[in-house]
Amino acid sequence: MADLAIRNLVKRYDKTEVLHGISLDVEDGEFVVFVGPSGCGKSTTLRLIAGLEDATGGEIAIGGRVVNNLEPKDRDIAMVFQNYAIYPHMTVRKNIGFGLRTAKMSKADKDARIDEVAGILGMTDLLARKPSQLSGGQRQRVAIGRAMVRDPAVFLFDEPLSNLDAQLRTQMRLEIKKLHQRVGNTIIFVTHDQVEAMTMADRIVIMRDGHIQQVGTPAEVYHKPANTFVARFIGAPSMNMLSGMVENGALRMASGATLDLGAGLPEGREITIGVRPEDLHPGDGPALVRGPVTVREPLGHETLIYVGAEGQEVIAKADGRTPPNVGEVVTLTAAVDTLHVFDAATGDALR
Amino acid sequence: MTATEIRPTTDALLKTEAPKKPANMGQILRWMLLFLGGVAMVMPIAYMISTSLKWPHEVYNLKLIPDEPHIENYTYVLEDGRFYWWFVNSMIIAVITTICNVIFDSLVGYTLCKFRFPGRYIVFIAILSTLMIPTEMLVIPWYLMSQQFGWLDTYWGIMFPGLMTAFGTFLMKQFFETVPDDFIEAARIDGLNELQIWWTVAMPLVKPALAALAIFVFLGNWTAFIWPLIVTNSVEMYTLPVGLSSFGDEADVAWELIMTGAAISTIPTLIVFLIFQRYIIQGVVMAGLKG
Numbered sequence: 001m002a003d004l005a006i007r008n009l010v011k012r013y014d015k016t017e018v019l020h021g022i023s024l025d026v027e028d029g030e031f032v033v034f035v036g037p038s039g040c041g042k043s044t045t046l047r048l049i050a051g052l053e054d055a056t057g058g059e060i061a062i063g064g065r066v067v068n069n070l071e072p073k074d075r076d077i078a079m080v081f082q083n084y085a086i087y088p089h090m091t092v093r094k095n096i097g098f099g100l101r102t103a104k105m106s107k108a109d110k111d112a113r114i115d116e117v118a119g120i121l122g123m124t125d126l127l128a129r130k131p132s133q134l135s136g137g138q139r140q141r142v143a144i145g146r147a148m149v150r151d152p153a154v155f156l157f158d159e160p161l162s163n164l165d166a167q168l169r170t171q172m173r174l175e176i177k178k179l180h181q182r183v184g185n186t187i188i189f190v191t192h193d194q195v196e197a198m199t200m201a202d203r204i205v206i207m208r209d210g211h212i213q214q215v216g217t218p219a220e221v222y223h224k225p226a227n228t229f230v231a232r233f234i235g236a237p238s239m240n241m242l243s244g245m246v247e248n249g250a251l252r253m254a255s256g257a258t259l260d261l262g263a264g265l266p267e268g269r270e271i272t273i274g275v276r277p278e279d280l281h282p283g284d285g286p287a288l289v290r291g292p293v294t295v296r297e298p299l300g301h302e303t304l305i306y307v308g309a310e311g312q313e314v315i316a317k318a319d320g321r322t323p324p325n326v327g328e329v330v331t332l333t334a335a336v337d338t339l340h341v342f343d344a345a346t347g348d349a350l351r
Numbered sequence: 352m353t354a355t356e357i358r359p360t361t362d363a364l365l366k367t368e369a370p371k372k373p374a375n376m377g378q379i380l381r382w383m384l385l386f387l388g389g390v391a392m393v394m395p396i397a398y399m400i401s402t403s404l405k406w407p408h409e410v411y412n413l414k415l416i417p418d419e420p421h422i423e424n425y426t427y428v429l430e431d432g433r434f435y436w437w438f439v440n441s442m443i444i445a446v447i448t449t450i451c452n453v454i455f456d457s458l459v460g461y462t463l464c465k466f467r468f469p470g471r472y473i474v475f476i477a478i479l480s481t482l483m484i485p486t487e488m489l490v491i492p493w494y495l496m497s498q499q500f501g502w503l504d505t506y507w508g509i510m511f512p513g514l515m516t517a518f519g520t521f522l523m524k525q526f527f528e529t530v531p532d533d534f535i536e537a538a539r540i541d542g543l544n545e546l547q548i549w550w551t552v553a554m555p556l557v558k559p560a561l562a563a564l565a566i567f568v569f570l571g572n573w574t575a576f577i578w579p580l581i582v583t584n585s586v587e588m589y590t591l592p593v594g595l596s597s598f599g600d601e602a603d604v605a606w607e608l609i610m611t612g613a614a615i616s617t618i619p620t621l622i623v624f625l626i627f628q629r630y631i632i633q634g635v636v637m638a639g640l641k642g
């Protein structure tokens with residue numbers, strides 16, 4: 001077990017730079033999830049940590065030891081791939097034991113270790129099978145077993161759940177989390193599913209175009225997004241963005257309403273107000289949005305309503321029993337302390 | 352999408368069975384074409400066996416069933432010591448060449464497929480371009496070279512041109528494309544060196560291709576004629592096809608003996624095919640289930 005430190009990591013393929021100097025500290029035993037849209041450089045970062053690619057610049061240290069020039073096998077890491085990468089021609093036992101092939105252990109010790117790992121993963125009965133005789137979830141477990149068997153300092157997971165169906169994904173999510181609580185190794189987990197990130201992570205790293213946008217606990221990135229990108233990426237349905245302008249210390253919304261957000265806003269600046277659908281509802285407060293309901297999505301205890309206003313559609317939550325009808329003009333309001341304020345030009349959070 | 356999803360079940364084979372429909376014209380035509388093709392394939396073999404059962408005076412009588420079938424030809428050929436020599440020569444050459452091809456073609460194919468290095472493309476094109484040169488054109492340079500090196504009339508002389516083939520390299524390269532890089536990277540993380548990865552991870556995953564390659568190379572060398580004929584001088588160094596063609600004397604070709612030898616020499620090819628065909632069928636099933 002060990003901590004992981006990344007300093008100004010740069011990766012270039014020929015002339016295109018895909019990682020622009022990212023830095024991150026991961027503590028020993030931490031579960032860190034990298035999340036971001038497709039092509040943002042999550043896998044690249046993971047492959048650099050694993051040593052499958054060489055860094056163009058910067059430094060990677062595992063357990064205080066700089067590993068840039070070490071072979072993957074000498075970095076004390078294990079990786080679980082998206083499509084499992086378990087060998088179809090080997091039994092489950094052979095597959096799990098594969099990571100021990102080069103270990104200096106007696107045959108009996110290796111077998112004991114394989115049995116132990118299989119026990120943890122609940123696969124003892126499946127050891128003699130070939131991968132073709134396993135379900136998707138079981139195959140994924142074999143892949144995890146193969147990574148676990150060496151007890152690496154750092155586990156690397158690259159979208160390990162994306163090939164599973166929704167139900168299995170939820171189940172495996174929980175299993176991996178439990179596993180982490182049990183074995184306690186440092187885990188770096190890559191996904192583009194923000195729900196996965198929120199539910200599993202100790203800390204989330206949100207990436208975009210080869211830059212880290214924000215690092216924080218799930219609560220932090222949800223409640224205090226660093227910019228509009230993070231704000232929209234985390235949370236579903238995603239945050240509504242409304243535009244406004246600071247005038248005489250107060251915020252004037254495009255809808256005409258004026259909000260007093262307290263002091264500290266830059267005078268005369270264009271502002272983007274973010275408000276999550278769960279904070280926005282029909283009511284009597286200051287009118288953030290006013291417009292007709294275009295679609296209703298009943299969820300049971302509440303109803304999502306889509307309201308068209310000023311050329312965009314905002315999503316709000318209404319009471320499940322008496323939601324407004326489609327076509328009805330509603331006024332949407334939110335408590336002032338639930339509003340997120342961003343600079344419209346840069347997208348950065350202002351408070 | 353990945354090879355781990357291969358599930359060689361029998362349903363896949365069953366699914367290919369055509370639904371029962373009344374025969375129509377198209378189907379009748381198809382059956383007839385298949386039948387004609389089948390006849391064309393079987394006739395030479397039938398004649399080979401029939402001729403091997405005939406007396407010399409009957410050989411040019413094209414009846415399929417000999418008037419007085421007998422097995423004298425077989426006893427003659429099998430009692431003729433030369434036949435054993437040729438059989439053993441052919442066997443040694445075909446087996447060694449097959450093993451070499453399986454190893455070398457797949458090593459080079461794997462390297463060209465999975466490693467990025469400068470000049471990779473040029474090497475690949477160079478190998479491919481040799482496919483366009485027919486054996487007949489190469490025979491003279493090979494001969495001159497063998498003469499200089501003193502390889503004439505030796506096993507090495509017979510084998511060296513075929514120890515690696517461009518076709519085999521190309522075939523293996525294409526097949527290694529189907530092995531996901533994840534498998535190789537996972538093994539690399541697990542601490543295997545590149546040669547171990549090739550042997551324990553990549554090779555087992557392309558078994559069907561290896562089986563196909565083995566069959567091609569074995570058959571090709573077992574039946575090779577022109578080069579062994581040119582490079583060998585002494586009767587003991589002949590391969591089976593060369594030796595068989597020498598049956599008879601200046602005046603008369605002993606077709607019944609040639610056909611007898613040919614009939615016997617098909618046995619090893621049958622065995623090779625029976626051993627490796629299950630891998631080929633497996634390969635077809637795998638290919639069908641991918642994606």
Ligand SMILES: Nc1ncnc2c1ncn2[C@@H]1O[C@H](COP(=O)(O)OP(=O)(O)OP(=O)(O)O)[C@@H](O)[C@H]1O
Pocket residue numbers: 013018036037038039040041042043044045192
């Ligand atoms: N071998 C390569 N050569 C050139 N560009 C590459 C190479 N590998 C990745 N890239 C580029 O690097 C960028 C980051 O890729 P990466 O695979 O890290 O994305 P990702 O965040 O993992 O996306 P996804 O969610 O789709 O897996 C992409 O724009 C991609 O096109």
Ligand SMILES: [Mg+2]
Pocket residue numbers: 042043044158
């Ligand atoms: Mg990726």
